[in-house]
Amino acid sequence: xxxxxxxxxxxxxxxxxxxxxxxxxxxxxxxxxxxxxxxxxxxxxxxxxxxxxxxxxxxxxxxxxxxxxxxxxxxxxxxxxxxxxxxxxxxxxxxxxxxxxxxxxxxxxxxxxxxxxxxxxxxxxxxxxxxxxxxxxxxxxxxxxxxxxxxxxxxxxxxxxxxxxxxxxxxxxxxxxxxxxxxxxxxxxxxxxxxxxxxxxxxxxxxxxxxxxxxxxxx
Amino acid sequence: xxxxxxxxxxxxxxxxxxxxxxxxxxxxxxxxxxxxxxxxxxxxxxxxxxxxxxxxxxxxxxxxxxxxxxxxxxxxxxxxxxxxxxxxxxxxxxxxxxxxxxxxxxxxxxxxxxxxxxxxxxxxxxxxxxxxxxxxxxxxxxxxxxxxxxxxxxxxxxxxxxxxxxxxxxxxxxxxxxxxxxxxxxxxxxxxxxxxxxxxxxxxxxxxxxxxxxxxxxx
DNA sequence: ATAAATCGGTTGTATTTACAACGGAAAAGA
DNA sequence: TCTTTTCCGTTGTAAATACAACCGATTTAT
Numbered sequence: 001x002x003x004x005x006x007x008x009x010x011x012x013x014x015x016x017x018x019x020x021x022x023x024x025x026x027x028x029x030x031x032x033x034x035x036x037x038x039x040x041x042x043x044x045x046x047x048x049x050x051x052x053x054x055x056x057x058x059x060x061x062x063x064x065x066x067x068x069x070x071x072x073x074x075x076x077x078x079x080x081x082x083x084x085x086x087x088x089x090x091x092x093x094x095x096x097x098x099x100x101x102x103x104x105x106x107x108x109x110x111x112x113x114x115x116x117x118x119x120x121x122x123x124x125x126x127x128x129x130x131x132x133x134x135x136x137x138x139x140x141x142x143x144x145x146x147x148x149x150x151x152x153x154x155x156x157x158x159x160x161x162x163x164x165x166x167x168x169x170x171x172x173x174x175x176x177x178x179x180x181x182x183x184x185x186x187x188x189x190x191x192x193x194x195x196x197x198x199x200x201x202x203x204x205x206x207x208x209x210x211x212x213x214x215x216x217x218x219x
Numbered sequence: 220x221x222x223x224x225x226x227x228x229x230x231x232x233x234x235x236x237x238x239x240x241x242x243x244x245x246x247x248x249x250x251x252x253x254x255x256x257x258x259x260x261x262x263x264x265x266x267x268x269x270x271x272x273x274x275x276x277x278x279x280x281x282x283x284x285x286x287x288x289x290x291x292x293x294x295x296x297x298x299x300x301x302x303x304x305x306x307x308x309x310x311x312x313x314x315x316x317x318x319x320x321x322x323x324x325x326x327x328x329x330x331x332x333x334x335x336x337x338x339x340x341x342x343x344x345x346x347x348x349x350x351x352x353x354x355x356x357x358x359x360x361x362x363x364x365x366x367x368x369x370x371x372x373x374x375x376x377x378x379x380x381x382x383x384x385x386x387x388x389x390x391x392x393x394x395x396x397x398x399x400x401x402x403x404x405x406x407x408x409x410x411x412x413x414x415x416x417x418x419x420x421x422x423x424x425x426x427x428x429x430x431x432x433x434x435x436x437x438x
Numbered sequence: 439a440t441a442a443a444t445c446g447g448t449t450g451t452a453t454t455t456a457c458a459a460c461g462g463a464a465a466a467g468a
Numbered sequence: 469t470c471t472t473t474t475c476c477g478t479t480g481t482a483a484a485t486a487c488a489a490c491c492g493a494t495t496t497a498t
Contacts, residue, residue: 064368066372070373072367072368072371074364074367085357085360086357086360086361086364087357087361088353088354088357089353089354089357089358092354092357092358092361093361096361096364096365096368097364116350116353131335133353134307134308134335134352134353134356135307135308135309135311137353137356137357137360138304138305138306138307138308138311138356139308139311140360141304141305141356141359141360141363142305142306142311142312142315144360144363144364144367145293145305145315145316145363146315147367148291148293148363148366148367148370149283149291149315151367151370151371151409152291152370152409153285153409154289154409154455154456154484155456155483155484155485156484156485157484181444181445181446182445182446182447183444183445183446190370190371190372190373191485191486192485192486192487193446194446194447194448194449194486194487194488195484195485195486195487197446197447197448198447198448198449199484200447201447201448213445213446373454373485373486374453374454374455374486375454375455376454400474400475400476401475401476401477402474402475402476410455410456411455411456411457412476413456413457413458413476413477413478413479414454414455414456414457416476416477416478417477417478417479418454419477420477420478432475432476
């Protein structure tokens with residue numbers, strides 16, 4: 001577990017906490033390791049969570065498959081990001097989505113109650129982590145609102161423009177690589193893959209964008 | 220301001236805090252009153268927030284109008300609920316939506332920093348409010364995920380079923396009244412009003428639902 | 439090295455949707 | 469009360485989308 005401390009230090013959850021302090025907290029927060037192969041589910045819809053999950057390596061998708069097999073990718077968890085903040089309330093109920101490892105992944109679980117209940121020693125770094133968690137949920141909230149902004153657009157083209165513009169803005173460059181393949185992007189934007197693929201090409205023909213594989217350029 | 224204390228006591232933010240304690244906190248949290256007429260904007264997209272807003276009376280819509288006049292209703296704030304939790308982080312940036320009073324409304328603003336910075340006296344109720352805020356953001360997070368579930372459905376009928384089913388489940392009854400008129404519901408589900416109206420009637424003809432005005436019944 | 443699976447683009451068709459326009463009923467305002 | 473506005477359903481048409489099916493290229497597995 002100790003070898004992951006440098007990675008933990010770089011996460012939003014432990015921002016401003018030293019490696020020594022993190023080491024001290026590992027047992028305090030009942031940290032446990034989890035390893036998942038590509039294609040394995042970390043959690044399934046309907047489960048009850050008691051842990052905050054921090055991704056150490058790999059990649060996770062928060063997603064949901066409906067009765068007819070239509071998949072919706074709610075969100076994507078990259079290395080250093082976390083999952084489960086929406087379920088910290090005691091009566092927060094069952095998990096609304098599946099959590100899938102789309103790459104071989106390593107995660108660390110932290111006991112929620114131990115995080116939000118300030119420990120007896122009332123350590124400085126503990127309250128720091130609570131505040132970090134606070135801001136992280138808040139930030140995820142905004143990410144969801146931004147995502148709503150994309151998929152509430154009426155046409156596929158508008159959805160694509162909305163998404164790609166934001167990515168460009170976020171990376172601060174008209175050139176960027178997206179973390180989705182075509183099917184995943186379609187699932188993320190809630191559209192049909194082939195129709196989306198088609199629209200992407202039309203947008204290229206119209207001189208709006210250029211792309212090759214997952215690399216895009218806005219014109 | 221004091222006359223609103225009973226209402227504040229019933230909100231999620233002040234759950235478990237006595238009226239006396241709330242009274243003591245009002246100045247501590249720099250509480251300020253705001254009144255808005257139906258149709259007035261409480262906030263506009265692009266503003267920077269420093270306050271948590273609690274709705275005392277009336278109703279608010281969190282929404283966004285795009286360049287072409289298409290409106291998206293992100294969320295609805297009912298009496299006792301709050302807004303602004305997603306913007307508590309210091310570097311959380313500008314407001315992503317408008318906040319509109321859809322009825323004559325009264326709100327109370329609380330200074331964010333004073334909430335999340337535990338006051339020198341480290342009062343019991345203050346830490347209670349912090350935890351309440353924690354859970355409230357968490358809950359709002361889930362509300363957004365549920366909403367994503369609705370509008371990521373492919374057809375208007377599926378969106379309606381998804382939304383109506385959840386309402387029925389939430390009210391624990393197949394009979395319920397929704398808080399939107401047709402145009403608002405369409406804006407909430409990101410579909411065209413007339414097409415949605417049409418689909419609702421088809422669903423009635425198909426024996427799936429009954430409705431009159433805003434009152435619905437699932438069959 | 440070969441086979442198998444994944445991925446991205448293309449096409450045609452049936453379905454669904456947006457959009458515009460209209461009218462009657464109900465509600466709000468004068 | 470009378471007028472005006474809002475609300476909701478209806479219709480027709482053009483546009484956009486989902487869906488299925490297919491293919492070549494690339495990647496992955498054996």
